[in-house]
Amino acid sequence: MPPLNQLVFERPIYVLEDRLADLEQQDDPSPEVRQEIRDLRVEITQKRREIFADLDAWQITQVARHPERPQTLDYLELVFDEFVELHGDRAYRDDPAMLTGLGTLDSLKVLFVGQHKGRNIKEREKHNYGMAHPEGYRKALGKMQMAAKFGLPIVCFIDTPGAYPGIEAEERGQAYNIAYNLREISKLETPIICVVIGEGGSGGALGIGIGDHIAILQYAYYSVISPEGCAGILWKDVKYRDKAAKALKFTSDNLQRLGVVDEVVEEPLGAAHRDHRQMARTLKASLMDAIRELSEFSSEELLERRYEKFRRLGVFDESADSDTAPDPDAGSDS
Amino acid sequence: MAKSNPHDWLTHADRDKRGVPAGLWMLCDGCGSTVYRADVEDNLNVCPECDHHFYVPAAVRIAQLLDEDSFEEWHQGLSPLDPLEFADQKSYADRLAAEQKKTGLTEACVVGRGYMRGRPLVFGLTDAGFIMGSMGSVVGEKLTRAIEEATHLQLPLVIVSGSGGGARMHEGILSLMQMGKVSAALARFDQAGGLFISVMTHPTMGGVAASFASLGDFVIAEPKALIGFAGPRVIKSTVNMELPDDFQTSEFLLQYGFVDRIIRRHNLRSELARLIDYCGQ
Ligand SMILES: [Zn+2]
Numbered sequence: 018m019p020p021l022n023q024l025v026f027e028r029p030i031y032v033l034e035d036r037l038a039d040l041e042q043q044d045d046p047s048p049e050v051r052q053e054i055r056d057l058r059v060e061i062t063q064k065r066r067e068i069f070a071d072l073d074a075w076q077i078t079q080v081a082r083h084p085e086r087p088q089t090l091d092y093l094e095l096v097f098d099e100f101v102e103l104h105g106d107r108a109y110r111d112d113p114a115m116l117t118g119l120g121t122l123d124s125l126k127v128l129f130v131g132q133h134k135g136r137n138i139k140e141r142e143k144h145n146y147g148m149a150h151p152e153g154y155r156k157a158l159g160k161m162q163m164a165a166k167f168g169l170p171i172v173c174f175i176d177t178p179g180a181y182p183g184i185e186a187e188e189r190g191q192a193y194n195i196a197y198n199l200r201e202i203s204k205l206e207t208p209i210i211c212v213v214i215g216e217g218g219s220g221g222a223l224g225i226g227i228g229d230h231i232a233i234l235q236y237a238y239y240s241v242i243s244p245e246g247c248a249g250i251l252w253k254d255v256k257y258r259d260k261a262a263k264a265l266k267f268t269s270d271n272l273q274r275l276g277v278v279d280e281v282v283e284e285p286l287g288a289a290h291r292d293h294r295q296m297a298r299t300l301k302a303s304l305m306d307a308i309r310e311l312s313e314f315s316s317e318e319l320l321e322r323r324y325e326k327f328r329r330l331g332v333f334d335e336s337a338d339s340d341t342a343p344d345p346d347a348g349s350d351s
Numbered sequence: 352m353a354k355s356n357p358h359d360w361l362t363h364a365d366r367d368k369r370g371v372p373a374g375l376w377m378l379c380d381g382c383g384s385t386v387y388r389a390d391v392e393d394n395l396n397v398c399p400e401c402d403h404h405f406y407v408p409a410a411v412r413i414a415q416l417l418d419e420d421s422f423e424e425w426h427q428g429l430s431p432l433d434p435l436e437f438a439d440q441k442s443y444a445d446r447l448a449a450e451q452k453k454t455g456l457t458e459a460c461v462v463g464r465g466y467m468r469g470r471p472l473v474f475g476l477t478d479a480g481f482i483m484g485s486m487g488s489v490v491g492e493k494l495t496r497a498i499e500e501a502t503h504l505q506l507p508l509v510i511v512s513g514s515g516g517g518a519r520m521h522e523g524i525l526s527l528m529q530m531g532k533v534s535a536a537l538a539r540f541d542q543a544g545g546l547f548i549s550v551m552t553h554p555t556m557g558g559v560a561a562s563f564a565s566l567g568d569f570v571i572a573e574p575k576a577l578i579g580f581a582g583p584r585v586i587k588s589t590v591n592m593e594l595p596d597d598f599q600t601s602e603f604l605l606q607y608g609f610v611d612r613i614i615r616r617h618n619l620r621s622e623l624a625r626l627i628d629y630c631g632q
């Protein structure tokens with residue numbers, strides 16, 4: 018059985034890499050061995066390219082959930098020059114699944130909001146696998162409102178299987194707090210950039226997913242429901258998760274085609290978990306471009322663009338609708 | 352007397368098969384009695400024995416709440432498409448056709464304007480009978496247009512939600528985005544001083560509860576409705592514990608502070624009219 022951190026379809030790459038490592042350990046290698054090393058390097062690159070060019074939706078889901086995939090705390094270190102963490106929702110408690118704080122990207126000051134899933138058992142328990150409670154959404158909104166007051170752009174990193182489905186989460190109003198975020202974030206007069214860095218799990222993702230520039234990393238996914246959840250309901254068995262993953266069309270290329278994301282951020286060859294630093298560099302450049310671009314707009318323009326961004330989403334047939342769409346300037350009801 | 356179990360709603364459709372003939376008589380999910388269907392219908396689809404609130408189809412709900420013949424429906428012809436070409440064991444296109452035939456509706460949402468005890472308003476509902484009242488592109492678009500129109504007309508807005516499905520899986524991410532779209536429209540309505548009354552009926556779950564249904568200036572619930580974010584089965588399997596008896600009911604939400612009032616169906620029209628009057632609209 019391959020180690021836990023190697024996905025089955027990545028196996029051929031690791032086999033070649035192991036062989037390369039063995040050869041590279043030889044003292045004073047012969048010219049033949051040197052040639053083999055060169056050939057292997059080429060072969061590894063080709064193999065990576067080949068495998069990652071043709072991943073299906075379920076394989077992409079596995080990449081998005083890869084245990085070594087960089088997470089929010091990695092990016093806070095690699096992308097931001099400084100991070101001043103801010104805690105608490107001023108009402109109930111500090112939710113460790115949702116991290117918030119001030120940060121700098123070169124000279125740009127921003128407010129950061131992001132879910133953190135945890136990179137080992139201890140972290141995962143502490144951060145509840147990135148599944149926030151209502152207080153996490155309240156914490157995020159509170160800091161975002163503060164940022165809007167001081168004109169700080171907001172960067173949201175989305176990485177969650179979903180908002181936490183628990184008894185206390187329901188008691189404390191999971192549905193209400195997410196709904197309230199959707200409404201209130203739509204009003205914030207400051208640029209908001211959202212990036213799905215791993216898992217974009219449904220309402221729990223959208224709760225910090227309203228913004229002016231929505232980006233997704235190449236092998237992340239963003240979905241109305243997890244493939245397991247969808248398979249359980251529609252196929253009556255979780256084992257059909259690969260079918261559900263395909264049917265939901267939640268991979269970055271589909272999301273771009275559907276107009277849901279503005280940008281797909283390219284990952285290093287072999288995906289983000291193979292090269293955290295390269296991923297962080299690309300992501301940082303993308304963030305800075307987006308912030309600079311959005312800072313050109315007035316508050317009114319930003320809010321209007323943000324409204325229209327979501328307003329136009331949806332696919333339906335109007336041909337049989339005898340009512341004209343209500344026109345705000347028409348001065349009569351429809 | 353059998354205790355009402357709000358978590359059983361998914362199985363209600365099967366009841367007819369278990370020996371109680373459909374037609375003149377029906378089995379009450381609340382008390383287990385066999386009750387005369389006409390008595391239930393005369394009683395606003397509420398069990399005369401135990402006050403259990405049965406499902407109400409769109410047309411009946413409109414007749415119950417709005418003044419006779421006052422409802423003018425908008426965008427009836429707005430129809431769903433199949434943007435993902437989604438198919439599970441059944442194609443979404445076939446599912447839509449079957450649901451349309453079953454309910455006589457083009458989609459799970461009806462919007463328009465009408466009068467409630469003489470008060471003009473914009474009215475919308477989601478019908479739990481159409482793909483579990485779930486929100487896809489059409490539901491999101493109809494609600495958004497209704498909210499924008501209420502903003503423009505400066506009329507109060509009442510939306511009655513019935514949705515076990517939340518955001519509709521068959522339209523994938525586009526369904527999720529409807530939550531953002533509708534909520535943004537409500538933000539503008541709110542900023543314009545509009546009055547929004549949300550009425551949650553059995554069941555109001557997932558993406559519907561986590562968007563427009565929770566955003567009323569007043570949040571009203573019918574008794575013993577199932578209301579929540581995550582489905583009870585998902586929660587049960589996550590926490591590996593028995594759920595409290597009244598978990599995710601209207602009464603539970605009232606106790607925890609997320610519902611203003613629980614109102615019996617018989618009083619709904621008059622109480623909504625009274626709330627509208629308090630807000631000077
Ligand atoms: Zn009864």
